[in-house]
Amino acid sequence: MVEAVIRVVGLGKSYSTAAGLFPALREVDLSIETGEFVAIMGPSGSGKSTFMNLLGCLDTPSSGDYFLVGSRVADLDRDQLAALRNRSIGFVFQGFNLLPRMTLEDNVALPLVYAGVERAQRRERARQELARVGLADYAGSLPSRISGGQQQRVAIARALVNSPRLILADEPTGNLDSHTSEEIMTLFAALNRGGISIVLVTHEPDIAAYAARQVRFRDGRIVSDLPTPAQALTAC
Amino acid sequence: MLKAMLGEAWQAMGANRMRSVLTMLGMVIGVGSVVMMMAIGQGAQYAVAQTIRSMGSNLYIVISGSTSAGGLRSGGGGGPTLTIADAEAIAELDGVSNVAPVQQGTQQLVYGANNWSSTVVGTTPPYVDARAWTIVSGYPFGDSDVRAATRVALIGQTAADNLFGNDDPLGKTIRIRQSPFVIVGVLGKKGQNLDGRDQDDTVIIPLTTAQRKVFGNPFPGSVRLIMVQANTAEAMPAVEKQMTALLRQRHRLREGQDNDFYLRNLAAAADSAAETTRVMSVLLGAIASVSLLVGGIGIMNIMLVSVTERTREIGIRMAIGTRQKDILAQFLLEALMISVAGCLVGLVLGVGGALLTNALTDMVIVISGSSILVAFGVAAGIGIFFGYYPAHRAAALDPIEALRHQ
Ligand SMILES: Nc1ncnc2c1ncn2[C@@H]1O[C@H](COP(=O)(O)OP(=O)(O)OP(=O)(O)O)[C@@H](O)[C@H]1O
Ligand SMILES: [Mg+2]
Numbered sequence: 001m002v003e004a005v006i007r008v009v010g011l012g013k014s015y016s017t018a019a020g021l022f023p024a025l026r027e028v029d030l031s032i033e034t035g036e037f038v039a040i041m042g043p044s045g046s047g048k049s050t051f052m053n054l055l056g057c058l059d060t061p062s063s064g065d066y067f068l069v070g071s072r073v074a075d076l077d078r079d080q081l082a083a084l085r086n087r088s089i090g091f092v093f094q095g096f097n098l099l100p101r102m103t104l105e106d107n108v109a110l111p112l113v114y115a116g117v118e119r120a121q122r123r124e125r126a127r128q129e130l131a132r133v134g135l136a137d138y139a140g141s142l143p144s145r146i147s148g149g150q151q152q153r154v155a156i157a158r159a160l161v162n163s164p165r166l167i168l169a170d171e172p173t174g175n176l177d178s179h180t181s182e183e184i185m186t187l188f189a190a191l192n193r194g195g196i197s198i199v200l201v202t203h204e205p206d207i208a209a210y211a212a213r214q215v216r217f218r219d220g221r222i223v224s225d226l227p228t229p230a231q232a233l234t235a236c
Numbered sequence: 237m238l239k240a241m242l243g244e245a246w247q248a249m250g251a252n253r254m255r256s257v258l259t260m261l262g263m264v265i266g267v268g269s270v271v272m273m274m275a276i277g278q279g280a281q282y283a284v285a286q287t288i289r290s291m292g293s294n295l296y297i298v299i300s301g302s303t304s305a306g307g308l309r310s311g312g313g314g315g316p317t318l319t320i321a322d323a324e325a326i327a328e329l330d331g332v333s334n335v336a337p338v339q340q341g342t343q344q345l346v347y348g349a350n351n352w353s354s355t356v357v358g359t360t361p362p363y364v365d366a367r368a369w370t371i372v373s374g375y376p377f378g379d380s381d382v383r384a385a386t387r388v389a390l391i392g393q394t395a396a397d398n399l400f401g402n403d404d405p406l407g408k409t410i411r412i413r414q415s416p417f418v419i420v421g422v423l424g425k426k427g428q429n430l431d432g433r434d435q436d437d438t439v440i441i442p443l444t445t446a447q448r449k450v451f452g453n454p455f456p457g458s459v460r461l462i463m464v465q466a467n468t469a470e471a472m473p474a475v476e477k478q479m480t481a482l483l484r485q486r487h488r489l490r491e492g493q494d495n496d497f498y499l500r501n502l503a504a505a506a507d508s509a510a511e512t513t514r515v516m517s518v519l520l521g522a523i524a525s526v527s528l529l530v531g532g533i534g535i536m537n538i539m540l541v542s543v544t545e546r547t548r549e550i551g552i553r554m555a556i557g558t559r560q561k562d563i564l565a566q567f568l569l570e571a572l573m574i575s576v577a578g579c580l581v582g583l584v585l586g587v588g589g590a591l592l593t594n595a596l597t598d599m600v601i602v603i604s605g606s607s608i609l610v611a612f613g614v615a616a617g618i619g620i621f622f623g624y625y626p627a628h629r630a631a632a633l634d635p636i637e638a639l640r641h642q
Contacts, residue, residue: 058555058635083557085554086557091556114556114557115557119239158556
């Protein structure tokens with residue numbers, strides 16, 4: 001059996017608030033196999049981002065277990081988690097999160113710096129990824145000089161540069177118009193066909209339609225986990 | 237990786253140029269004042285060491301008390317208690333290299349129409365060696381000159397300049413108390429002594445001539461001072477002991493009776509002067525270091541602000557796999573860069589300031605490689621010390637908290 005990219009068992013996360021412990025995520029079980037494209041949906045406040053942060057090893061769960069490519073995340077120290085994020089996960093955020101003072105090329109190459117890759121090779125791979133997202137001509141520009149859609153494509157290039165197995169995207173089209181959103185989703189779909197597993201949070205059904213599987217959250221629980229209806233799949 | 241980090245540190249500094257420059261200014265002022273103070277302090281130490289060397293080493297001055305002080309030999313007159321015979325006896329002691337009886341005083345020197353008031357020293361030839369005088373032209377007088385009480389003189393640079401201007405003093409005749417003296421030697425330059433008196437404002441003549449022609453002496457064979465030089469610094473305590481015993485015995489002082497002479501250890505005086513300037517230069521350095529400390533706190537302050545401002549950036553970096561120690565190194569490097577850059581500018585300004593001080597005031601300054609190294613080491617130390625806390629705060633940030641930061 002091929003190891004699942006993601007396997008969570010009884011995952012829970014509570015935030016301590018002024019009103020006491022608030023359970024944002026309760027008893028979540030989920031497995032995502034290599035090569036899957038999963039959309040996570042659900043109303044605001046249902047715990048989607050909380051879940052994504054746990055999947056990204058950016059936050060630690062209050063209960064339950066999380067296995068990323070077979071390793072138990074709770075057993076890893078901060079440096080090992082950093083290395084895991086660096087090599088196995090690519091993040092795409094709603095707000096793009098590029099470093100404003102760096103050129104696009106340097107932004108894309110940054111994960112390689114921490115992976116210990118040589119400068120010349122960093123350049124080459126960064127340019128390659130920028131070309132893949134159609135921004136080869138902007139390598140020397142600053143993030144503030146390009147549009148939101150372009151920034152998100154740079155963020156995707158950065159997520160891809162270290163050849164991760166998994167891309168985590170929390171509302172990547174949340175700040176983009178529908179046309180640009182479609183471009184971004186086409187890019188994700190192409191990457192997924194190339195074998196990368198993708199987990200993507202969205203509120204919009206037509207964005208979720210790009211994924212083959214839709215997981216729905218409500219009040220910190222998974223309420224449905226279904227393949228995308230066939231007519232929606234053929235639509236793209 | 238280090239290169240990439242250096243580049244980023246440089247960028248971060250450039251992104252807030254005004255702030256970086258102002259932060260650096262603290263270090264510039266700190267390092268500049270430390271370098272300048274050290275240059276001045278070490279200069280003072282050097283000057284004192286030079287002066288001490290010029291005075292002659294391992295010297296004692298035996299000063300005669302008045303006879304009435306001892307009581308015993310007081311015939312009422314109160315002449316000097318030391319004699320030339322005492323000097324000769326001291327010269328026989330072990331560990332003594334030079335002994336010279338001295339009679340000195342201020343006298344008017346006359347050459348043609350020129351007048352100059354100077355210290356006239358009547359003494360014997362060993363004096364020249366004991367005081368480490370050099371003879372730049374001519375010769376010193378000898379024992380025969382002392383025996384015959386010839387009217388010859390060695391002249392110091394200041395006295396020579398004032399009497400002869402640009403003329404060569406050698407062979408010229410000056411008058412002291414109406415008596416003509418032929419200049420047979422010109423003394424090398426020494427500068428000031430520890431009391432700030434010009435040692436070159438002097439004329440040295442044979443003791444016998446001085447007593448007969450210049451000062452007059454109602455007590456023949458007696459003398460006010462005897463200069464004694466020990467062979468080595470180590471020999472000084474033994475020499476002092478023997479000398480005291482010898483003089484007491486020669487002066488027939490009984491047990492319990494006070495000495496009728498004083499011993500002044502010039503080496504001890506020199507040591508204490510050297511110690512004083514050493515303490516002074518340490519103090520100067522310490523005061524200047526306070527500004528260095530203030531500069532370091534400035535760096536810490538700015539780095540803390542910078543960490544807060546860049547919290548989100550730190551979160552992004554953590555998300556893409558930056559390890560804590562990379563973040564720590566990044567911020568330490570920035571602090572280090574500011575302090576080392578400030579140190580470089582401070583060094584230039586400090587050295588410049590010291591040179592300017594030297595040019596404007598004639599103060600001796602010494603800029604040593606070691607003081608520059610120390611300044612650099614301290615600046616690097618300050619960068620690391622004051623940069624560590626902010627860098628540690630940055631590295632300890634929680635990834636998700638940092639990412640959420642607006
Ligand atoms: N740091 C936090 N401290 C306290 N409560 C939090 C924190 N983060 C999230 N929550 C709470 O946990 C719940 C889930 O939040 P989460 O951000 O996961 O929702 P979401 O599904 O991503 O919503 P949205 O669609 O609006 O992004 C919310 O009720 C939120 O108020
Ligand atoms: Mg969310």
